[in-house]
Amino acid sequence: MTYLDQLSALTNAGSLLSANDEIVASYDLEVEGASVDGYRSLATVSAIRNANVEAFEIDYSRVSRLHVINGMGVTLGDSIIGISVLAAIRRANPAVSICIYRPRRDPEYVRQLYKLAEPVVGEIIDLPVHVGSMSRDDLLLDIGNHLFWPNFASMPMIDFFLWSLGVSPDAVTAADKANEWLRQVKLPPFNRDPLPEKYVLFCPIASTPVRSIPEPFRVELVERMWQKFNLPVLGFGKIDHAHYTDITKRSCDTAAFLAWVKGARFVLTSDTAAVHIAAGFDVPTVAFFTTIAAEMRVRDYPNCTAVDLPLPDLAGIQASGRAADLQLVERAYRWLLDGHWAL
Template sequence: MSPCRVEGADLRVMQGNAGLGSTTILNGFGISLGDGIIGLQALFAARSLGAIEGRVVLGRKEPPAKPLVPQIYRFAADFAEVVPLPEAPLSGRVIDIRDFAFDPFFRQVAMIDFFLTRLGLQPSSVPASLKRMTWLAPRMAPLPPLPMAPGYVLVCPNASIPLRDMPDAVHEALVAQLLARGWGPVVTQGAAPAGASTMPHCATIAELCAFVAGARAVVSTDTAMVHLADAFSVPCLAFMTTHRPAMRVRDYPLCRAVHLPVAGLPDNTEFVRSEADIAAAQSAWFPEGEDFAWLDYALDQFASATLRGR
């Protein structure tokens, strides 16, 4: 037995054919779309700065219920190779980030900083440009054509877990206020209120990216869509309940975030513990009862900060 260099776990493995010039990342990078987009950016930065060289294998078990997740990794094939677990080679350098959502460090720092650290970089030494989602857009070109004219506002009221979903009443008020401002047609991923249209189902990640890239602005509670907005330099208004904005959108100059802290819920909660958690998170969207003046103010600030001149 020969010990490999392992980050984040005490693991001893047999030397195999991959060689010491290879790096295997176990569970690189999670099972959600947003985690994958950010993790691949961290890996892109690590390779760009020379912290990781040679062959890179991402040992993954793809979630069957999330067909877009494995697709995002195919666009990173020039700097990372996906090998299904447990076939991933355990030779050379092994970085074990399995179950990272349970890691206390993960809940204390920005996600991009967590992945950069696990890949062997000091986040403070990484240029700001490499903490944005710069790896994706060039590899997506050309995007598929849109079934509608660009210039709409894209609303994303549903998140990857119900804990972060936008309540129907807020969604309806948001769409009404967007339409009243005349920023353009409103397209939503949810059930469309009067005056808006529903975004067609996207069978591929390229189609989803095309809808983001064609938007004048994105308004979202789903962080994956926020990361895509940054990738295509689209202004974004992000509503965040369970996480402080600095944990997910700190490095996005075109993103304005609104934090709606959840009473009684631990900071940076990653999982639903009970129905009471969902009820608490939903209540956070109503800081002033049914008065949505706060939402009106958030849209005004967003327009002033990011939409002026567009």
């Protein structure tokens, strides 16, 4: 029996199996700082399929119940795209029931997204669960820790999730690839008063500094939005501009964030969840990309204008706050705004 060491457990391309035969998310162990002694790869259980171990295709018309183990990531953007695939499966095969097993320590705003999505895609259950609790007559698919799957870095994200669930990209409609499941979400009543009904939205802050719009350029971009649209600019973060309002405190949960994006006339952002939400609600968007090629994230969004910044030295970096990396990002934005891009 092969047990994983600390590094192998936390970077395992799939979920983990404890000494007590419980399925565990390595993310939970990392957040808790827990010991990984006695953990094995879930891939050792032959009844549970993992596309990273062996690729497969599934005829979902023959599936009655699907268990998605450790899907679809712990970030908002990844989850929105991953849920799109599950929604597409269910739309094409209404008889399929879906159960999604999630890390119990995922961020609260991501947990809220899955709660909103539950009526669209299916039941949400926290890990850990005993491996014996899942019927071997059901379809059991593990896509845990997908950040460490080689194909995650080499495929457009929507294609990655389709592949990981055994679905051909050609079998999914363009609308499903653009996160239109978000339109089925029942958002609670939302009061914008005293803020304007018509506005454009600025979302400069990504999950990591290297993908965020640097602070020195935010006032300039807000000014360009104001000049272009002649509408109030709402956004996230303090920016000193007469026509800008910080709505961070008015976006207290995920439902409110979705509502702000949905109601915007236009969104300017970087590689953030906002670009995926805007696509779902068909909101015109411009999005800047630094470390990941835009086609890997927004290829299927017809209303998104993507801008790839020239940063070959940072290609493929998932996260960074290093001063040297951020200096490169600032130089690229300065080059872009000095006559190489216009709103």
